[in-house]
Amino acid sequence: xxEQDLAPPVALPMLSPAARxxxxxxxxxxxxxxxxxxxxxxxxxxxxxxxxxxxxxxxxDAAARExxxxxxxxxxxxxRKGKPLGYVWQPVSGVPKVSMIPLFIGTLKTTAVSxxxxxxxxIFGALFAAEFAPRRLREILKPTIELLAGIPSVVxxxxxxxxxxxxxxxxxxxxxxxNAVVAGLGLAxxxxxxxxxxxxxxxxxxxxSYREASLALGATPWETAWKVVLPAAAPGILAxxxxxFGRAIGETMIVLMASGNAAIVSWNLGDSVRSLSATIxxxxxxxxxGSPHYALLFFIGVELFLFTFVLNMLAGVWTKKVxxxxxxxxx
Amino acid sequence: MKHATRKVVGLSLVSLTGLAAFVMVAMLALILLDVxxxxxxxxxxxxxxxxxxxxxxxxxxxPALFGTAALTLLMTxxxxxxxxxTAVYLHEYARPTSFLARAVRVAVANLAxxxxxxxGLFGLGFFILFVGKGLDHALGYEELHWAQPGILWASLTLAxxxxxxxxxxxxxxxxxxxxEQRTASLALGATQSQTLARVVLPGALPGILTGAVLxxxxxxxxxxPILFTGAAYFLPDLPTSLNSQFMHLGxxxxxxxTQSPDVEATRPLLYATVLVxxxxxxxxxxxxxxxxxxxRRKAAAGH
Numbered sequence: 001x002x003e004q005d006l007a008p009p010v011a012l013p014m015l016s017p018a019a020r021x022x023x024x025x026x027x028x029x030x031x032x033x034x035x036x037x038x039x040x041x042x043x044x045x046x047x048x049x050x051x052x053x054x055x056x057x058x059x060x061d062a063a064a065r066e067x068x069x070x071x072x073x074x075x076x077x078x079x080r081k082g083k084p085l086g087y088v089w090q091p092v093s094g095v096p097k098v099s100m101i102p103l104f105i106g107t108l109k110t111t112a113v114s115x116x117x118x119x120x121x122x123i124f125g126a127l128f129a130a131e132f133a134p135r136r137l138r139e140i141l142k143p144t145i146e147l148l149a150g151i152p153s154v155v156x157x158x159x160x161x162x163x164x165x166x167x168x169x170x171x172x173x174x175x176x177x178x179n180a181v182v183a184g185l186g187l188a189x190x191x192x193x194x195x196x197x198x199x200x201x202x203x204x205x206x207x208x209s210y211r212e213a214s215l216a217l218g219a220t221p222w223e224t225a226w227k228v229v230l231p232a233a234a235p236g237i238l239a240x241x242x243x244x245f246g247r248a249i250g251e252t253m254i255v256l257m258a259s260g261n262a263a264i265v266s267w268n269l270g271d272s273v274r275s276l277s278a279t280i281x282x283x284x285x286x287x288x289x290g291s292p293h294y295a296l297l298f299f300i301g302v303e304l305f306l307f308t309f310v311l312n313m314l315a316g317v318w319t320k321k322v323x324x325x326x327x328x329x330x331x
Numbered sequence: 332m333k334h335a336t337r338k339v340v341g342l343s344l345v346s347l348t349g350l351a352a353f354v355m356v357a358m359l360a361l362i363l364l365d366v367x368x369x370x371x372x373x374x375x376x377x378x379x380x381x382x383x384x385x386x387x388x389x390x391x392x393x394p395a396l397f398g399t400a401a402l403t404l405l406m407t408x409x410x411x412x413x414x415x416x417t418a419v420y421l422h423e424y425a426r427p428t429s430f431l432a433r434a435v436r437v438a439v440a441n442l443a444x445x446x447x448x449x450x451g452l453f454g455l456g457f458f459i460l461f462v463g464k465g466l467d468h469a470l471g472y473e474e475l476h477w478a479q480p481g482i483l484w485a486s487l488t489l490a491x492x493x494x495x496x497x498x499x500x501x502x503x504x505x506x507x508x509x510x511e512q513r514t515a516s517l518a519l520g521a522t523q524s525q526t527l528a529r530v531v532l533p534g535a536l537p538g539i540l541t542g543a544v545l546x547x548x549x550x551x552x553x554x555x556p557i558l559f560t561g562a563a564y565f566l567p568d569l570p571t572s573l574n575s576q577f578m579h580l581g582x583x584x585x586x587x588x589t590q591s592p593d594v595e596a597t598r599p600l601l602y603a604t605v606l607v608x609x610x611x612x613x614x615x616x617x618x619x620x621x622x623x624x625x626x627r628r629k630a631a632a633g634h
Binding site: 022025026029030032033034036037038039040041043044046047050051053054120121122123124125127128129131132133141143144145146147148150151152153154155156157158159161162163189192196220221222223225226243246247249250251252253256257277280281284285289297298301304305308309311312313315316 | 337338340341344345347348349350351352354355356358359362365366412413416417419420421424425431434435437438439440441442443444445446447448449450451452453455456457460461491494495498522523524548551552553554555558559581582584585588589598601605608609612613616620
């Protein structure tokens with residue numbers, strides 16, 4: 001740096017017109033490529049703006065404000081005269097009832113089931129692949145998971161609906177064939193690859209020196225894996241779970257096909273449920289454009305966007321943390 | 332802990348994790364076997380080449396196959412230039428620490444996490460109601476021409492959805508091009524754009540193709556984004572223009588699985604449709620894997 005500062009100023013050579021033209025062209029190309037790179041940002045902003053725009057009727061339009069106010073969406077409402085206050089989603093009826101609570105509960109139930117299954121499966125599977133499996137086995141395991149990740153969600157929905165639902169009903173005797181458990185297990189198939197892949201990446205990012213140090217101190221391979229490698233990769237594993245959670249909340253086709261689509265308020269996992277995303281998919285087809293119901297469906301879209309956005313940002317922060325921690329520790 | 336206990340705990344941990352891995356593989360095998368067993372016997376040339384008939388309880392899936400192919404072709408044409416140039420910006424032009432580059436990266440990562448149904452809403456709100464309506468106004472159409480669901484809007488919606496896939500895999504491909512090749516090209520007097528067009532992009536071509544194939548396989552299976560942007564329940568005719576609706580393998584699967592009047596009669600058709608959809612996506616994934624391992628091997632051999 002200092003040397004540069006002390007060096008005598010060099011006169012810039014005069015550029016020939018051809019060279020200047022070439023330089024101009026280079027600048028134009030760089031500008032074009034930079035402009036195109038904005039598309040990603042633009043897309044994200046446009047998604048939020050245009051989904052929110054259609055939901056805006058809920059605030060601006062008096063009739064919509066009356067039919068679907070925030071208190072009607074989130075607070076208990078009188079459903080029928082003489083009955084206790086409750087939460088009902090029934091947007092198409094003489095008196096539309098627009099409580100979001102049954103949809104939140106439905107989404108939470110399917111997501112909870114899927115996480116309960118997919119998190120241990122994904123993390124343990126990744127631990128096996130990264131720490132214990134012989135190389136040959138690992139080379140089969142990873143492409144297999146990639147294949148599972150490549151299955152379109154509509155096929156997983158089909159599988160949950162046609163095969164798993166009947167099997168589970170016979171085994172557990174559910175009253176409704178399609179319910180939160182069936183949809184949740186279908187969802188688990190979709191998010192296991194996400195959790196597995198991200199966890200495996202985090203585990204393999206742990207430097208070899210950690211393992212060697214642990215082994216040299218007399219720890220067994222499993223102690224090394226469990227007490228050294230796993231904790232070192234913890235933020236990355238947390239990020240994997242958060243990403244899986246976000247995917248489970250937003251996933252549509254599986255829940256639409258396998259959940260039974262009934263907006264019931266109960267904590268029984270054997271009941272049919274209706275999730276936020278499936279509500280959009282199921283009701284958008286028959287809705288009057290511009291009506292309060294239509295705006296409500298877009299409002300659900302805004303909620304989904306914001307939920308998953310926050311979860312993604314968190315996952316991003318934690319992924320970065322694991323890299324920083326490992327770099328700092330090793331250096 | 333005593334030596335024996337340590338051994339037992341260790342063994343159980345290893346077998347527990349092994350079991351988890353086994354369960355995942357077993358689930359995949361179960362799905363594949365079920366679909367194969369249920370769909371194989373119904374798969375025939377007629378099935379692939381005929382339109383559905385008898386209220387979708389007979390006939391084949393040709394319009395759905397054609398629709399899926401046309402949709403993904405349009406999608407690829409839209410997403411590839413944008414995705415590749417964005418990756419080129421991130422890897423070749425931007426300083427990695429610059430604010431813009433970081434913003435683009437964050438946006439792309441978040442774009443990958445947006446639920447697919449929200450893309451459907453976006454397609455409806457932006458492409459159909461905003462761009463489509465604007466076009467109709469500008470071109471003076473009296474009736475709805477562009478402001479309605481159609482294959483163009485559906486494929487553009489999918490293009491936005493698959494953008495992160497293309498960007499990430501193109502960036503990986505660019506990273507695989509050795510730095511020396513760029514330096515050598517620049518040292519010979521080539522400009523940055525000449526280096527890009529004649530050295531870097533050709534070198535990264537296999538990786539970029541991988542990205543395209545992955546995007547196609549992802550886009551071909553997505554149903555939620557096209558629910559309200561162009562997919563049709565039943566349409567014996569093939570789409571003839573950019574604003575016509577189309578049939579789609581995934582949507583067809585959904586319709587057959589959930590809205591059939593006679594489940595038993597539809598079952599073989601449904602299974603065969605799912606089998607075709609699965610074979611298609613797996614074939615595409617396989618192609619991607621093959622290209623990738625080949626380029627990696629070549630890159631390794633070059634060093």
